[in-house]
Every structure is written in structure tokens, then in C-alpha cells.
Amino acid sequence: MEIRIQGVSKHYFSEGKTIKALDDVTLTIPANQIFTLLGPSGCGKTTLLRCIVGLESPDSGEISIGDEVVWSKDKGIYVPTEERGLGMVFQTYAIWPHMNVFDNVAYPLQTRNVPRDVIRRKVEKTLHFVQLEGFEKRPATKLSGGQQQRVALARALVAEPKVILFDEPLSNLDAKLREETRKELRTFLTELSITAVYVTHDRIEALALSDSIAVMRAGRIIEIGSPQKIYFDADHRFVADFIGRANLIPAKVVQQTENATVVESPLGVITCQKRDLAVGATVTLCLRPEFIRVAPGSGEEGANVVQGKVETLVFIGEAFEMEIRAGGELLLAKVDADTRTQVGDTLHFTLDPAHCLLVAV
Numbered sequence: 608m609e610i611r612i613q614g615v616s617k618h619y620f621s622e623g624k625t626i627k628a629l630d631d632v633t634l635t636i637p638a639n640q641i642f643t644l645l646g647p648s649g650c651g652k653t654t655l656l657r658c659i660v661g662l663e664s665p666d667s668g669e670i671s672i673g674d675e676v677v678w679s680k681d682k683g684i685y686v687p688t689e690e691r692g693l694g695m696v697f698q699t700y701a702i703w704p705h706m707n708v709f710d711n712v713a714y715p716l717q718t719r720n721v722p723r724d725v726i727r728r729k730v731e732k733t734l735h736f737v738q739l740e741g742f743e744k745r746p747a748t749k750l751s752g753g754q755q756q757r758v759a760l761a762r763a764l765v766a767e768p769k770v771i772l773f774d775e776p777l778s779n780l781d782a783k784l785r786e787e788t789r790k791e792l793r794t795f796l797t798e799l800s801i802t803a804v805y806v807t808h809d810r811i812e813a814l815a816l817s818d819s820i821a822v823m824r825a826g827r828i829i830e831i832g833s834p835q836k837i838y839f840d841a842d843h844r845f846v847a848d849f850i851g852r853a854n855l856i857p858a859k860v861v862q863q864t865e866n867a868t869v870v871e872s873p874l875g876v877i878t879c880q881k882r883d884l885a886v887g888a889t890v891t892l893c894l895r896p897e898f899i900r901v902a903p904g905s906g907e908e909g910a911n912v913v914q915g916k917v918e919t920l921v922f923i924g925e926a927f928e929m930e931i932r933a934g935g936e937l938l939l940a941k942v943d944a945d946t947r948t949q950v951g952d953t954l955h956f957t958l959d960p961a962h963c964l965l966v967a968v
């Protein structure tokens with residue numbers, strides 16, 4: 608079910624100051640997608656989620672879920688949370704320690720006076736789905752973090768919501784379990800074809816889990832796109848920088864060819880991905896560390912070849928991370944683990960034009 612947010616603003620007043628948590632947000636979350644709100648702490652992700660849920664009332668604007676307007680200041684509409692047809696999973700799973708797994712999952716149905724045999728059937732089906740069959744009688748406290756997370760997911764799903772919302776649901780898991788659980792979660796959600804809105808400040812989680820990502824800053828949506836679009840082809844410097852490690856170098860457009868935009872930069876003249884920019888425009892060249900490659904052989908001077916001196920070298924298992932001084936800039940590069948290089952070496956590096964991204968300053 609599609610969610611439409613139109614012109615939503617929200618201010619808080621705290622200690623004599625006004626905080627603009629949401630600043631005229633307009634956004635459509637497509638049906639049956641995993642849609643992530645990503646951004647730094649305090650950018651308004653949770654506030655937007657709470658407005659969709661109905662735990663927070665915006666100051667202005669309109670929110671619709673499917674065909675139903677659930678909030679409109681102008682039309683005086685407020686549909687209470689429990690009537691919005693939503694499931695929710697939060698950072699603290701909020702599963703009840705004094706109940707067993709069955710009762711935790713059954714709770715949302717019990718509060719709606721669903722007949723007992725229907726409850727049993729639905730709980731069993733949902734526990735089967737989240738692979739917790741046989742755990743019905745287990746006290747909630749005797750579960751691992753990952754299992755507790757699945758109980759919370761089952762409880763959010765049991766009433767067959769139209770939309771499911773997640774606020775940093777994996778934050779309390781250790782790194783390995785987080786990775787496993789997010790893979791599992793993507794499988795579950797894709798299988799269900801349900802609209803899922805997911806809040807996180809973790810870029811890897813957003814990239815791994817989402818169909819679409821909306822990057823937020825200071826109460827605004829800066830850019831929306833698929834994980835690949837946001838990572839490889841962002842329009843904004845803030846987005847390119849936030850979504851992954853990036854070398855950001857000042858540059859100036861000097862030529863437009865049929866397939867490429869050419870810039871002048873401290874690294875020399877660099878041929879980049881084609882962008883619709885005026886010759887003379889000041890831009891930022893964004894280079895991901897993994898696309899700075901050691902030139903084969905001794906490395907010849909040429910197009911998109913940069914000479915640099917290795918200043919630091921760190922072995923991280925699958926690769927080396929090296930800092931290179933080139934044209935006065937310090938670049939971070941991630942190169943093959945079998946590279947035979949030492950600190951102090953001067954090397955040539957190639958920059959693939961397809962991965963030389965130009966973003967606004």
C-alpha cells in the first residue's frame with residue numbers, strides 16, 4: 608500500500624528554542640517496497656515515522672495510507688494509530704518478558720477480541736514464517752537477541768498489517784547477528800510483498816536491505832533512489848559522502864564531450880561520468896576508495912592516471928587501505944590484498960571515468 612506525505616512540517620519547542628524536526632517533507636513511498644529513511648542523528652527520521660504511525664501530529668500537511676487520508680490539518684482528519692492498519696518494530700523490541708513466545712505474538716489479536724482458534728492458527732502461521740516454530744512455550748527472556756527480534760517481527764505481522772514500520776530494529780544486535788538478521792529480514796519482507804518503512808542511520812544496513820533509500824538532512828529529504836543510484840550516482844555531495852567513504856576533491860568543468868564531462872582538479876585533468884553541467888562550473892569530484900586502482904606495470908602517464916606517494920598502509924584482510932598523497936590531496940584507496948607496496952612508494956593509479964562522479968559543491 609502506497610504512503611503519501613505532502614508538505615509535512617513538525618516543530619518542537621524545547622528550552623526556549625524551536626527545533627524544526629521536519630521541514631516541508633513531500634514524499635511517496637511506493638507500495639510493496641522496503642523504503643528506508645536514512646540520515647544522521649537528529650535529521651528527523653523517527654519524527655517522520657512517528658507521524659506516519661500517528662504517535663506524533665505534524666504542524667501542517669497531509670498523510671495518506673493507500674486511499675485513506677490518515678492525517679490532514681486542513682481537513683481536520685486524524686485517524687488514530689490503532690486504526691491505521693500498521694505493524695511496528697522498534698529498537699527495543701518491547702516484547703514482554705513475563706510472557707512466552709506464543710502470548711507475545713498473540714497479544715495484538717487478543718486485544719482485538721479475535722476468537723481463540725483463529726488466534727492459534729494465525730500465531731502458528733506467523734511463527735512458522737519467522738522460523739520460530741516449536742518456540743511457542745519458551746519464555747521471552749530465554750531467547751537470543753536475534754530470536755527476540757523475530758518475535759517482535761512476528762508480533763508486528765500477526766495482524767496482517769498493510770504497512771510495517773521499523774525504527775532501528777537491529778541496533779541492539781552484535782555485528783554478526785545484525786548482518787544475518789538484515790538478510791533474513793529482507794527475505795521475509797520480499798516474500799510478504801508488504802510496504803515496509805525502515806529507519807536507520809547505518810548506511811550499510813540501508814544499502815543491504817532497501818529497494819529505495821531517502822536520504823534526510825535537517826528535516827528535509829535530500830535525495831531518493833535505489834541503493835545503487837545513491838551509492839554510484841548521487842546528485843548531492845552530502846548524499847555521496849554519507850552513503851559511503853568518498854574522496855571529495857574540488858574541480859572545475861573544462862569540457863563537455865558526447866559521453867563524458869572533463870574537469871580540472873588538483874589531480875590533473877580527469878574524465879568523468881557525463882553530467883549536465885556548464886563549462887566553468889565549480890563542482891566536487893567524488894572518488895570511492897575501491898575505484899582508485901594501482902596502474903598495471905610501472906604505470907604510464909595518461910588519461911585518468913594519477914601519480915601518488917603512499918603515506919599509510921593498513922591491511923584489513925580482504926584488502927589494503929592506503930592513503931596516497933597526490934596533487935596535494937590525501938586520497939584513501941582500497942587496493943587488492945596481494946598488492947606488493949610499501950609506505951613511501953610512488954605509484955600510478957587509474958581512475959575509471961565511469962566511477963568519477965561529479966556532484967554539486
Ligand code: ATP
Binds near residue numbers: 648
Ligand atoms: P536519531 O537517529 O538520533 O534517532 P532522528 O533522525 O530519528 O535521530 P528525530 O528523533 O526525528 O531524529 O529528531 C529530530 C529533531 O527533533 C532532533 O533535533 C531532536 O532533538 C528533536 N526532537 C525529537 N523529539 C523531540 C521532542 N519530543 N521534544 C523536543 N525535541 C525533539
